[in-house]
Amino acid sequence: MVPLVGGQAVSLFGDYIAFFSLPYFVLALTAEPLDLGLTAAAETLPMLLFGLIAGVILDRWRNLKGALVMVDVARSAVFAGLAVAAAGDAGSRFLVFGVAFTVGTLSVFFDSGLQTLMPSVIDDDMLIDANSQLAVARMATLSIGPLVAGILIALSGGFAIAFAINAATFLLSAAFLTAVRPVRDRPSAAGEAFRDSLVDGLRFLMGDRRLRWATLGGTFTNLVFQPLEALLVLFVVTEVLDQSADAVGDLTTVGTSIGVFYAINAGIGALGAAVAPRMSTRLPLGTMYVLGLFFVGGGFLALAIIGSFIAVIPAGLTFAGMAWVNVSLTTMRQRLTPPELLGRVIAASRTLAWLGLPLGAAVGGLIAGQVGVVPVYVGGSLFVLAIATALLGTALVRDPVMADPSGDPGVPPVQARGAA
Numbered sequence: 001m002v003p004l005v006g007g008q009a010v011s012l013f014g015d016y017i018a019f020f021s022l023p024y025f026v027l028a029l030t031a032e033p034l035d036l037g038l039t040a041a042a043e044t045l046p047m048l049l050f051g052l053i054a055g056v057i058l059d060r061w062r063n064l065k066g067a068l069v070m071v072d073v074a075r076s077a078v079f080a081g082l083a084v085a086a087a088g089d090a091g092s093r094f095l096v097f098g099v100a101f102t103v104g105t106l107s108v109f110f111d112s113g114l115q116t117l118m119p120s121v122i123d124d125d126m127l128i129d130a131n132s133q134l135a136v137a138r139m140a141t142l143s144i145g146p147l148v149a150g151i152l153i154a155l156s157g158g159f160a161i162a163f164a165i166n167a168a169t170f171l172l173s174a175a176f177l178t179a180v181r182p183v184r185d186r187p188s189a190a191g192e193a194f195r196d197s198l199v200d201g202l203r204f205l206m207g208d209r210r211l212r213w214a215t216l217g218g219t220f221t222n223l224v225f226q227p228l229e230a231l232l233v234l235f236v237v238t239e240v241l242d243q244s245a246d247a248v249g250d251l252t253t254v255g256t257s258i259g260v261f262y263a264i265n266a267g268i269g270a271l272g273a274a275v276a277p278r279m280s281t282r283l284p285l286g287t288m289y290v291l292g293l294f295f296v297g298g299g300f301l302a303l304a305i306i307g308s309f310i311a312v313i314p315a316g317l318t319f320a321g322m323a324w325v326n327v328s329l330t331t332m333r334q335r336l337t338p339p340e341l342l343g344r345v346i347a348a349s350r351t352l353a354w355l356g357l358p359l360g361a362a363v364g365g366l367i368a369g370q371v372g373v374v375p376v377y378v379g380g381s382l383f384v385l386a387i388a389t390a391l392l393g394t395a396l397v398r399d400p401v402m403a404d405p406s407g408d409p410g411v412p413p414v415q416a417r418g419a420a
Contacts, residue, residue: 003176003177004118004176004177004180005130005133005134005137006176007173007176007177008114008134008137008176009137009140010169010172010176011170011172012138012141012142012145013141013144013145014079014165014166014167014168014169014170015141015145015166016141016142016145016146016266017145017146017166017169018079018162018166019142019146020145020259020262021149021163021166022039022096023039023230023233024149024159025096025159026039026093026096027233027237028159029091029092033234034365034366034369035365036231036233036234036365037227037230037361037363037366037368038093038097038361038362039093039096039361040100040227040229040230040357040358040361041359041361041362042100042101042104042358043103043104044104044354044357044361045104045357045358046105047104047350048351048358049105050108050109051112051347051348051351051354052198052347052351053198054108054109054113054347055343055344055346055348055351056197056201056343057109058109058112058113058116058344058347059116059197059342059343059344064113064116065117065180068113068117068174069177071110071113072170072171072173072174072177073170073174075106075107075110076170076171078099078102079103079163079166082095082096083160083167084160086158086163087158091159108347111350112346112347112350115330115333115342117180119342120339127334127335128276128280128327129277131327131331132273132276132277132280135273135276135326136273136274138323139267139270139319139320139323140266142262142266142319143262143263143264143265143266143269144263145262146259146263147260149162149259150259150260150262151256152165197344198344200344201343201345204337205348205349205352208336209394210286210332210395210396211333211336213391213394213395214289214328214329214332214349216352217293218325218349218353219352219353219355219356220383220387221293221296221387222354222357223357223359223360224360224364224383225360225380225384226356226360226361226364227361227363227364227367227376227380228300228380230361231365231368234368235373235374237258238373239307239373240307240309240311240312241258261312264312264313264316265315265319268315268316268317269316269317269319269323271320272295272316272319272320272323272324273320273324276288276323279324280327280331280402284397284401285328285329285332285335286328286395286400286401287397288327288328289324289328289329289332289391290388290391291324291388292320292323292324292325293321293325293385293387293388294388296384296388297381297382297383297384297385297388298314298385299315299317299318299320299321299381300314300381300384301314301377302314303377304381305378307374329353332401333346333349336401
């Protein structure tokens with residue numbers, strides 16, 4: 001488990017340097033909210049185009065670990081190219097859109113593939129710990145990455161060094177993956193027809209009421225949450241720091257201030273992720289999922305209302321809530337799905353959950369350009385709270401799934417796994 005979590009922690013550190021520097025780069029180029037939304041849309045669109053296909057391919061790949069290593073190397077090459085372009089003042093919004101789409105496509109295979117690989121390299125009773133450690137790593141690197149990126153950009157006066165570091169972290173992630181060793185064999189679906197393989201994954205996903213509601217909850221949440229995440233850098237500049245969008249050209253003062261906001265925000269999120277394993281021993285995973293959504297909606301709503309630097313605290317609750325949502329949903333999929341279907345079910349669930357991302361990002365950026373970012377944050381947060389309330393009456397909460405396989409009340413693991 002250590003090489004897998006350690007490698008992803010390194011990779012996530014680079015991801016969150018890019019999470020900050022890529023939209024910041026776009027703002028420095030154009031200062032247009034719509035371009036922020038289009039960048040996020042370009043990065044998430046590949047999941048809709050290739051997600052289901054990726055699931056079938058993942059379940060047929062015998063050497064899944066080797067394939068993930070190659071994907072990491074490819075992502076490194078893309079960011080290295082962007083670093084060269086930024087160093088030569090050759091950056092443009094269209095180059096950023098292309099990079100976002102390419103990296104998003106590669107990440108479709110890597111992210112679903114990593115979740116598919118985990119049950120074959122980690123014992124069942126350790127999955128919740130591994131997923132929680134990954135969530136902690138995600139939040140911890142989110143607290144460090146943007147701050148480091150802001151300081152690097154401020155000191156160097158440009159974005160090339162930030163993109164180059166992200167490229168290097170993908171290579172380190174690939175090196176860590178090579179040290180991962182299996183604890184059980186992965187079954188293969190290679191003998192099935194491609195169409196039948198794809199349908200089997202969708203059928204199992206939609207046939208389990210808990211996975212179905214969790215996935216659909218993610219679909220509607222992402223529709224409104226994605227523009228809030230994509231516009232966060234603009235919200236911090238205009239509402240928290242009380243600067244105009246054009247102020248992003250001042251890389252020294254504004255960049256460092258944004259990095260500090262992100263660091264505190266994600267640090268609170270990391271604390272929330274760190275308690276997820278302990279909470280999973282007391283709460284069913286579906287209940288954790290719904291509570292996470294309440295944190296997401298309530299945190300960003302408070303951010304919009306307060307509109308000052310102190311709002312970093314409720315904003316941090318949003319990221320803690322997202323950690324709970326991601327940990328609980330990932331573990332439920334791994335717990336309830338037969339091993340031979342895991343790649344397809346994970347990819348199908350992620351594809352359906354991401355349906356709203358490209359549209360939400362583009363439309364949210366367009367609306368923010370017309371009416372400002374505060375109405376977008378208020379409306380989106382209220383919508384997330386409504387989704388969480390609606391899910392309270394579904395099988396996601398009524399039919400509990402525990403993180404520990406021995407703790408499922410009334411639903412033996414074998415029966416749940418064999419429901420296909």
